[in-house]
Amino acid sequence: MDAKRITIFVCCIVLLVLAPLGAADVSTIIEQAKRNSSRIQLIELQKANSDISIAMGEVEETTGITVSGEVSYKDAVLVSNSSNSVEISPSIVITLPNDGNTKITVGASSITKTITSDSYWSANPSIGMSHTFKFGDNGDALTDLKLAQQKLSIDYQYRESLYNFESSIYSKIAEILAYEMDLLDAEKNLLVQQTQISNALKLKTTTEGSTTYRNMQLNLAKLENAKTSILRKMAMAKTQYEQLTGLVYEDIGEIGAADLEFSYLPTGDTNVIIAAMELEIASEELALQQRRTVSTSTGKTTPSLVVDGSASIRHIDDILTQTNYKIQGGIDYYAGSFSTSAAASLEWLPNGTRVPSLTIGGSWSNNPTVASDVMEIQTLQNDITIAGINYQEAMLTYQSDAGQLEADILSHQLDVEAFKEEASYRQQLLEDAIEAFERGLVTQTDVDQARLDVELTTYQNRIYALQALILENRAKALQL
Template identity: 30%
Template sequence: MKKNIILSIIIIMVCSTLYATDYNEIIQKAKSESKSVQNAELSYLNSKLTLEKSELKDELQITVSGNAQVSPDLTVAPTVKIVLPNDGSTTITATVPSSLNYDDTKIYSFSPKVTVDHNFDLSGFDEDVLTALSNSRTALNNEYTYQYALLSFENTCISTIKTIVNLEKNIENQNYLIEKSEKSIKEKLALGQITTSSITYKQLINQLELSKNTLRAYEKQYEIAKSQYKEATNLDWDGLSNLPSPDLTLSLLPTGNTKVIVATIDEEIAKENINSKNASLNPQNVKVSGGVESANSKNILSEKNSLTASAGATYSQGNWSVGASLSSSYDFNKNSFDTPSVTVSGSWSNKTTKRSDEIELQKLQNSLVSASNSASEEYTSYLQSYNALQLEVLQYEFNVTQTKANTEYLKANLENVKALYDAGLATKQELEDAEFNVKLDEYTQTVLVLDGLTLSNKIKMLNL
């Protein structure tokens, strides 16, 4: 709490002295002008759309088909197929094959039929679990990448501003030193301490020229930095105001950050991939079917009206299957049931890809071990980054305390020099030096706050 109070005092002093443009306005303007931020936003939106598409539920499928023949007889066979959006892909098929003679014999055939099929997967593997894990991974990565890009961009802007402020400080200091050196040389010449032909004078002039060259270098760097700032923000540099107080609250997330969570999801995906492979190597399912068909026909010799019902089931496991079906018909013309028909079937085939499947399964198991190791390493990396940031925060808080103490010292020294100057015990140069040191310290305070904002963003980036 004490550190926050000290930092707040520094921020108030900085914002009330040097700068004019709102910090948040600068950052928001820079984000709105940045092509990299725009690309990050577009990538973020496209990823969300892709995820939304992958999460769309299966819908009811209806297929209508048919054929017709008009010669020599009228023959039609319309068919409607409906697939329900469930795990077993329940399929309902209805067809009405019909025919009719054109002559006066009135020969016709009309046989509507409805069948229903459904599959029961007994392998225990649920494809939806793997899909949900993959979608969660995509969503987390998408959000992390976008937010990380925004924070990284803000830190880049802060770095540009910090460069400008440091150059302003260097230019201010260099100008003061040059002015002070020129004044000192004039005074020494006036007092006869040196002459224009003396070695000392030439040394002082040489040092002065070096200082001026350094100043020109700073000024060139300053113009370049302002140009970079203009390109990034579309604003002309005129300083900044309302620097926010850095939030240096650092807390350890029990489950780790997004990168740790994604690594954990990768481990779960690896497990599900093994389950999926096992399910494909040892499929277990039951297919049940049933249907009703009405046969109605008439020819020269006879007329038929019957109803046939059938039901069956097939159990499949691995490379073998067994099934049974039952059908029975009722003849309306005879008012009797036909003898029920029972059919038993089975099949077996040898496994030709056994070794290939074993290799594939071993690769998936190795991937699981690797994913588990990666998850542990990612959490360890998170803890190490957390500990490193703790040290950075402690160092920053120490710097804040030191800066505050130095600021108080410079101000107290200025008041003391003023009193001495008023009493005739200090020179005007000593007073100007004390005043300049206070002014120069304001740049140091600004840089300190900017460093705090950078550190605050690093904390946010760690715990994304």
């Protein structure tokens, strides 16, 4: 009867081990968990917000158009005419989306028309254009660096978060499988101990109340406590699994093979690249501040040349029709605390006279904030030193993590190879037990227990497969 109990128990265990064959694949569980998890939803929302922020920073400027004007009514003497009049001053400014901020201005300083019988009217239309040529970086490189670093950091954090989420599920499933193995082993030990006590009483090798019997009962109580402890831990692990995935834990089906190929990156992972970009940003901020220090008076951080020109007509239609033509142009050059300018114009008067003019100017000023600028530059130099140290630390961390990962992969592969030998050994023991049973040398219980040992390797194989997937995610994160 006792042998039958053990046989039935072992058969049940075999069925439990084989049950996961029709269960959900781990890859399916991962996908469902990603859809259900509030943690993943938060990660996705953060990524979406970050992408929008990046996109806003990359929006290209479009042509800007500004239309303005004034309309006024006057009751006053206008030139040679004394009458009520209406004056209009329209203006259109077009700004082109280029590096030089090219501006085209079309307008009229005033268009005046009398509103009585007098025929007086005047107009002064004009068109002008200006363009700025920059001789050096005015901070655009720094902006591009920060934007590139931000994009890289956002993508890295997003993908690393997904890998960590997947690995946490793999780890939790492996933990539950380990508890299931422990539970099966505890139940087997518990049944064996109960059988030993029952047989001892039947064979009268011990009696109730004896020291031997009490010791056997104590061992039985310990085994029951161990089983209870495993059940409680497994229940807690399943609850945590449900909280993590949003799914009720069920038997695990197929576990995909992991790719454990890992290539060491001489330049480091994304964290190292981000640290290197931080060092470059710190250097660029120092260079920009140094240019600002010598450009306090002009407000320009790089030498620049502003070129402008315009053409205008002034027409008056009164007793005598008069028309003036004028063209003019100018340049302004800024370099540090020094600036110079030149302007020229040519005007045609109604009598045919031409009136040229030329104006040259310049300015220079000292730097009144030299003390604070020196401190600011020193701070930025310290930032470069700190960024350099951080870069070295990031590289050392990557080298350490990569070395540890390579060691862990090798250790895992060696453990799997050793377990394969153990699994082969268990299979051989089962075959030997079956052969011995056919000869009547062992009992059915011995065969069933050998078969149980073989079937339990399925659990360990699954745990090793999950551990391999965790290692794969670690390798992916270090190769981002």
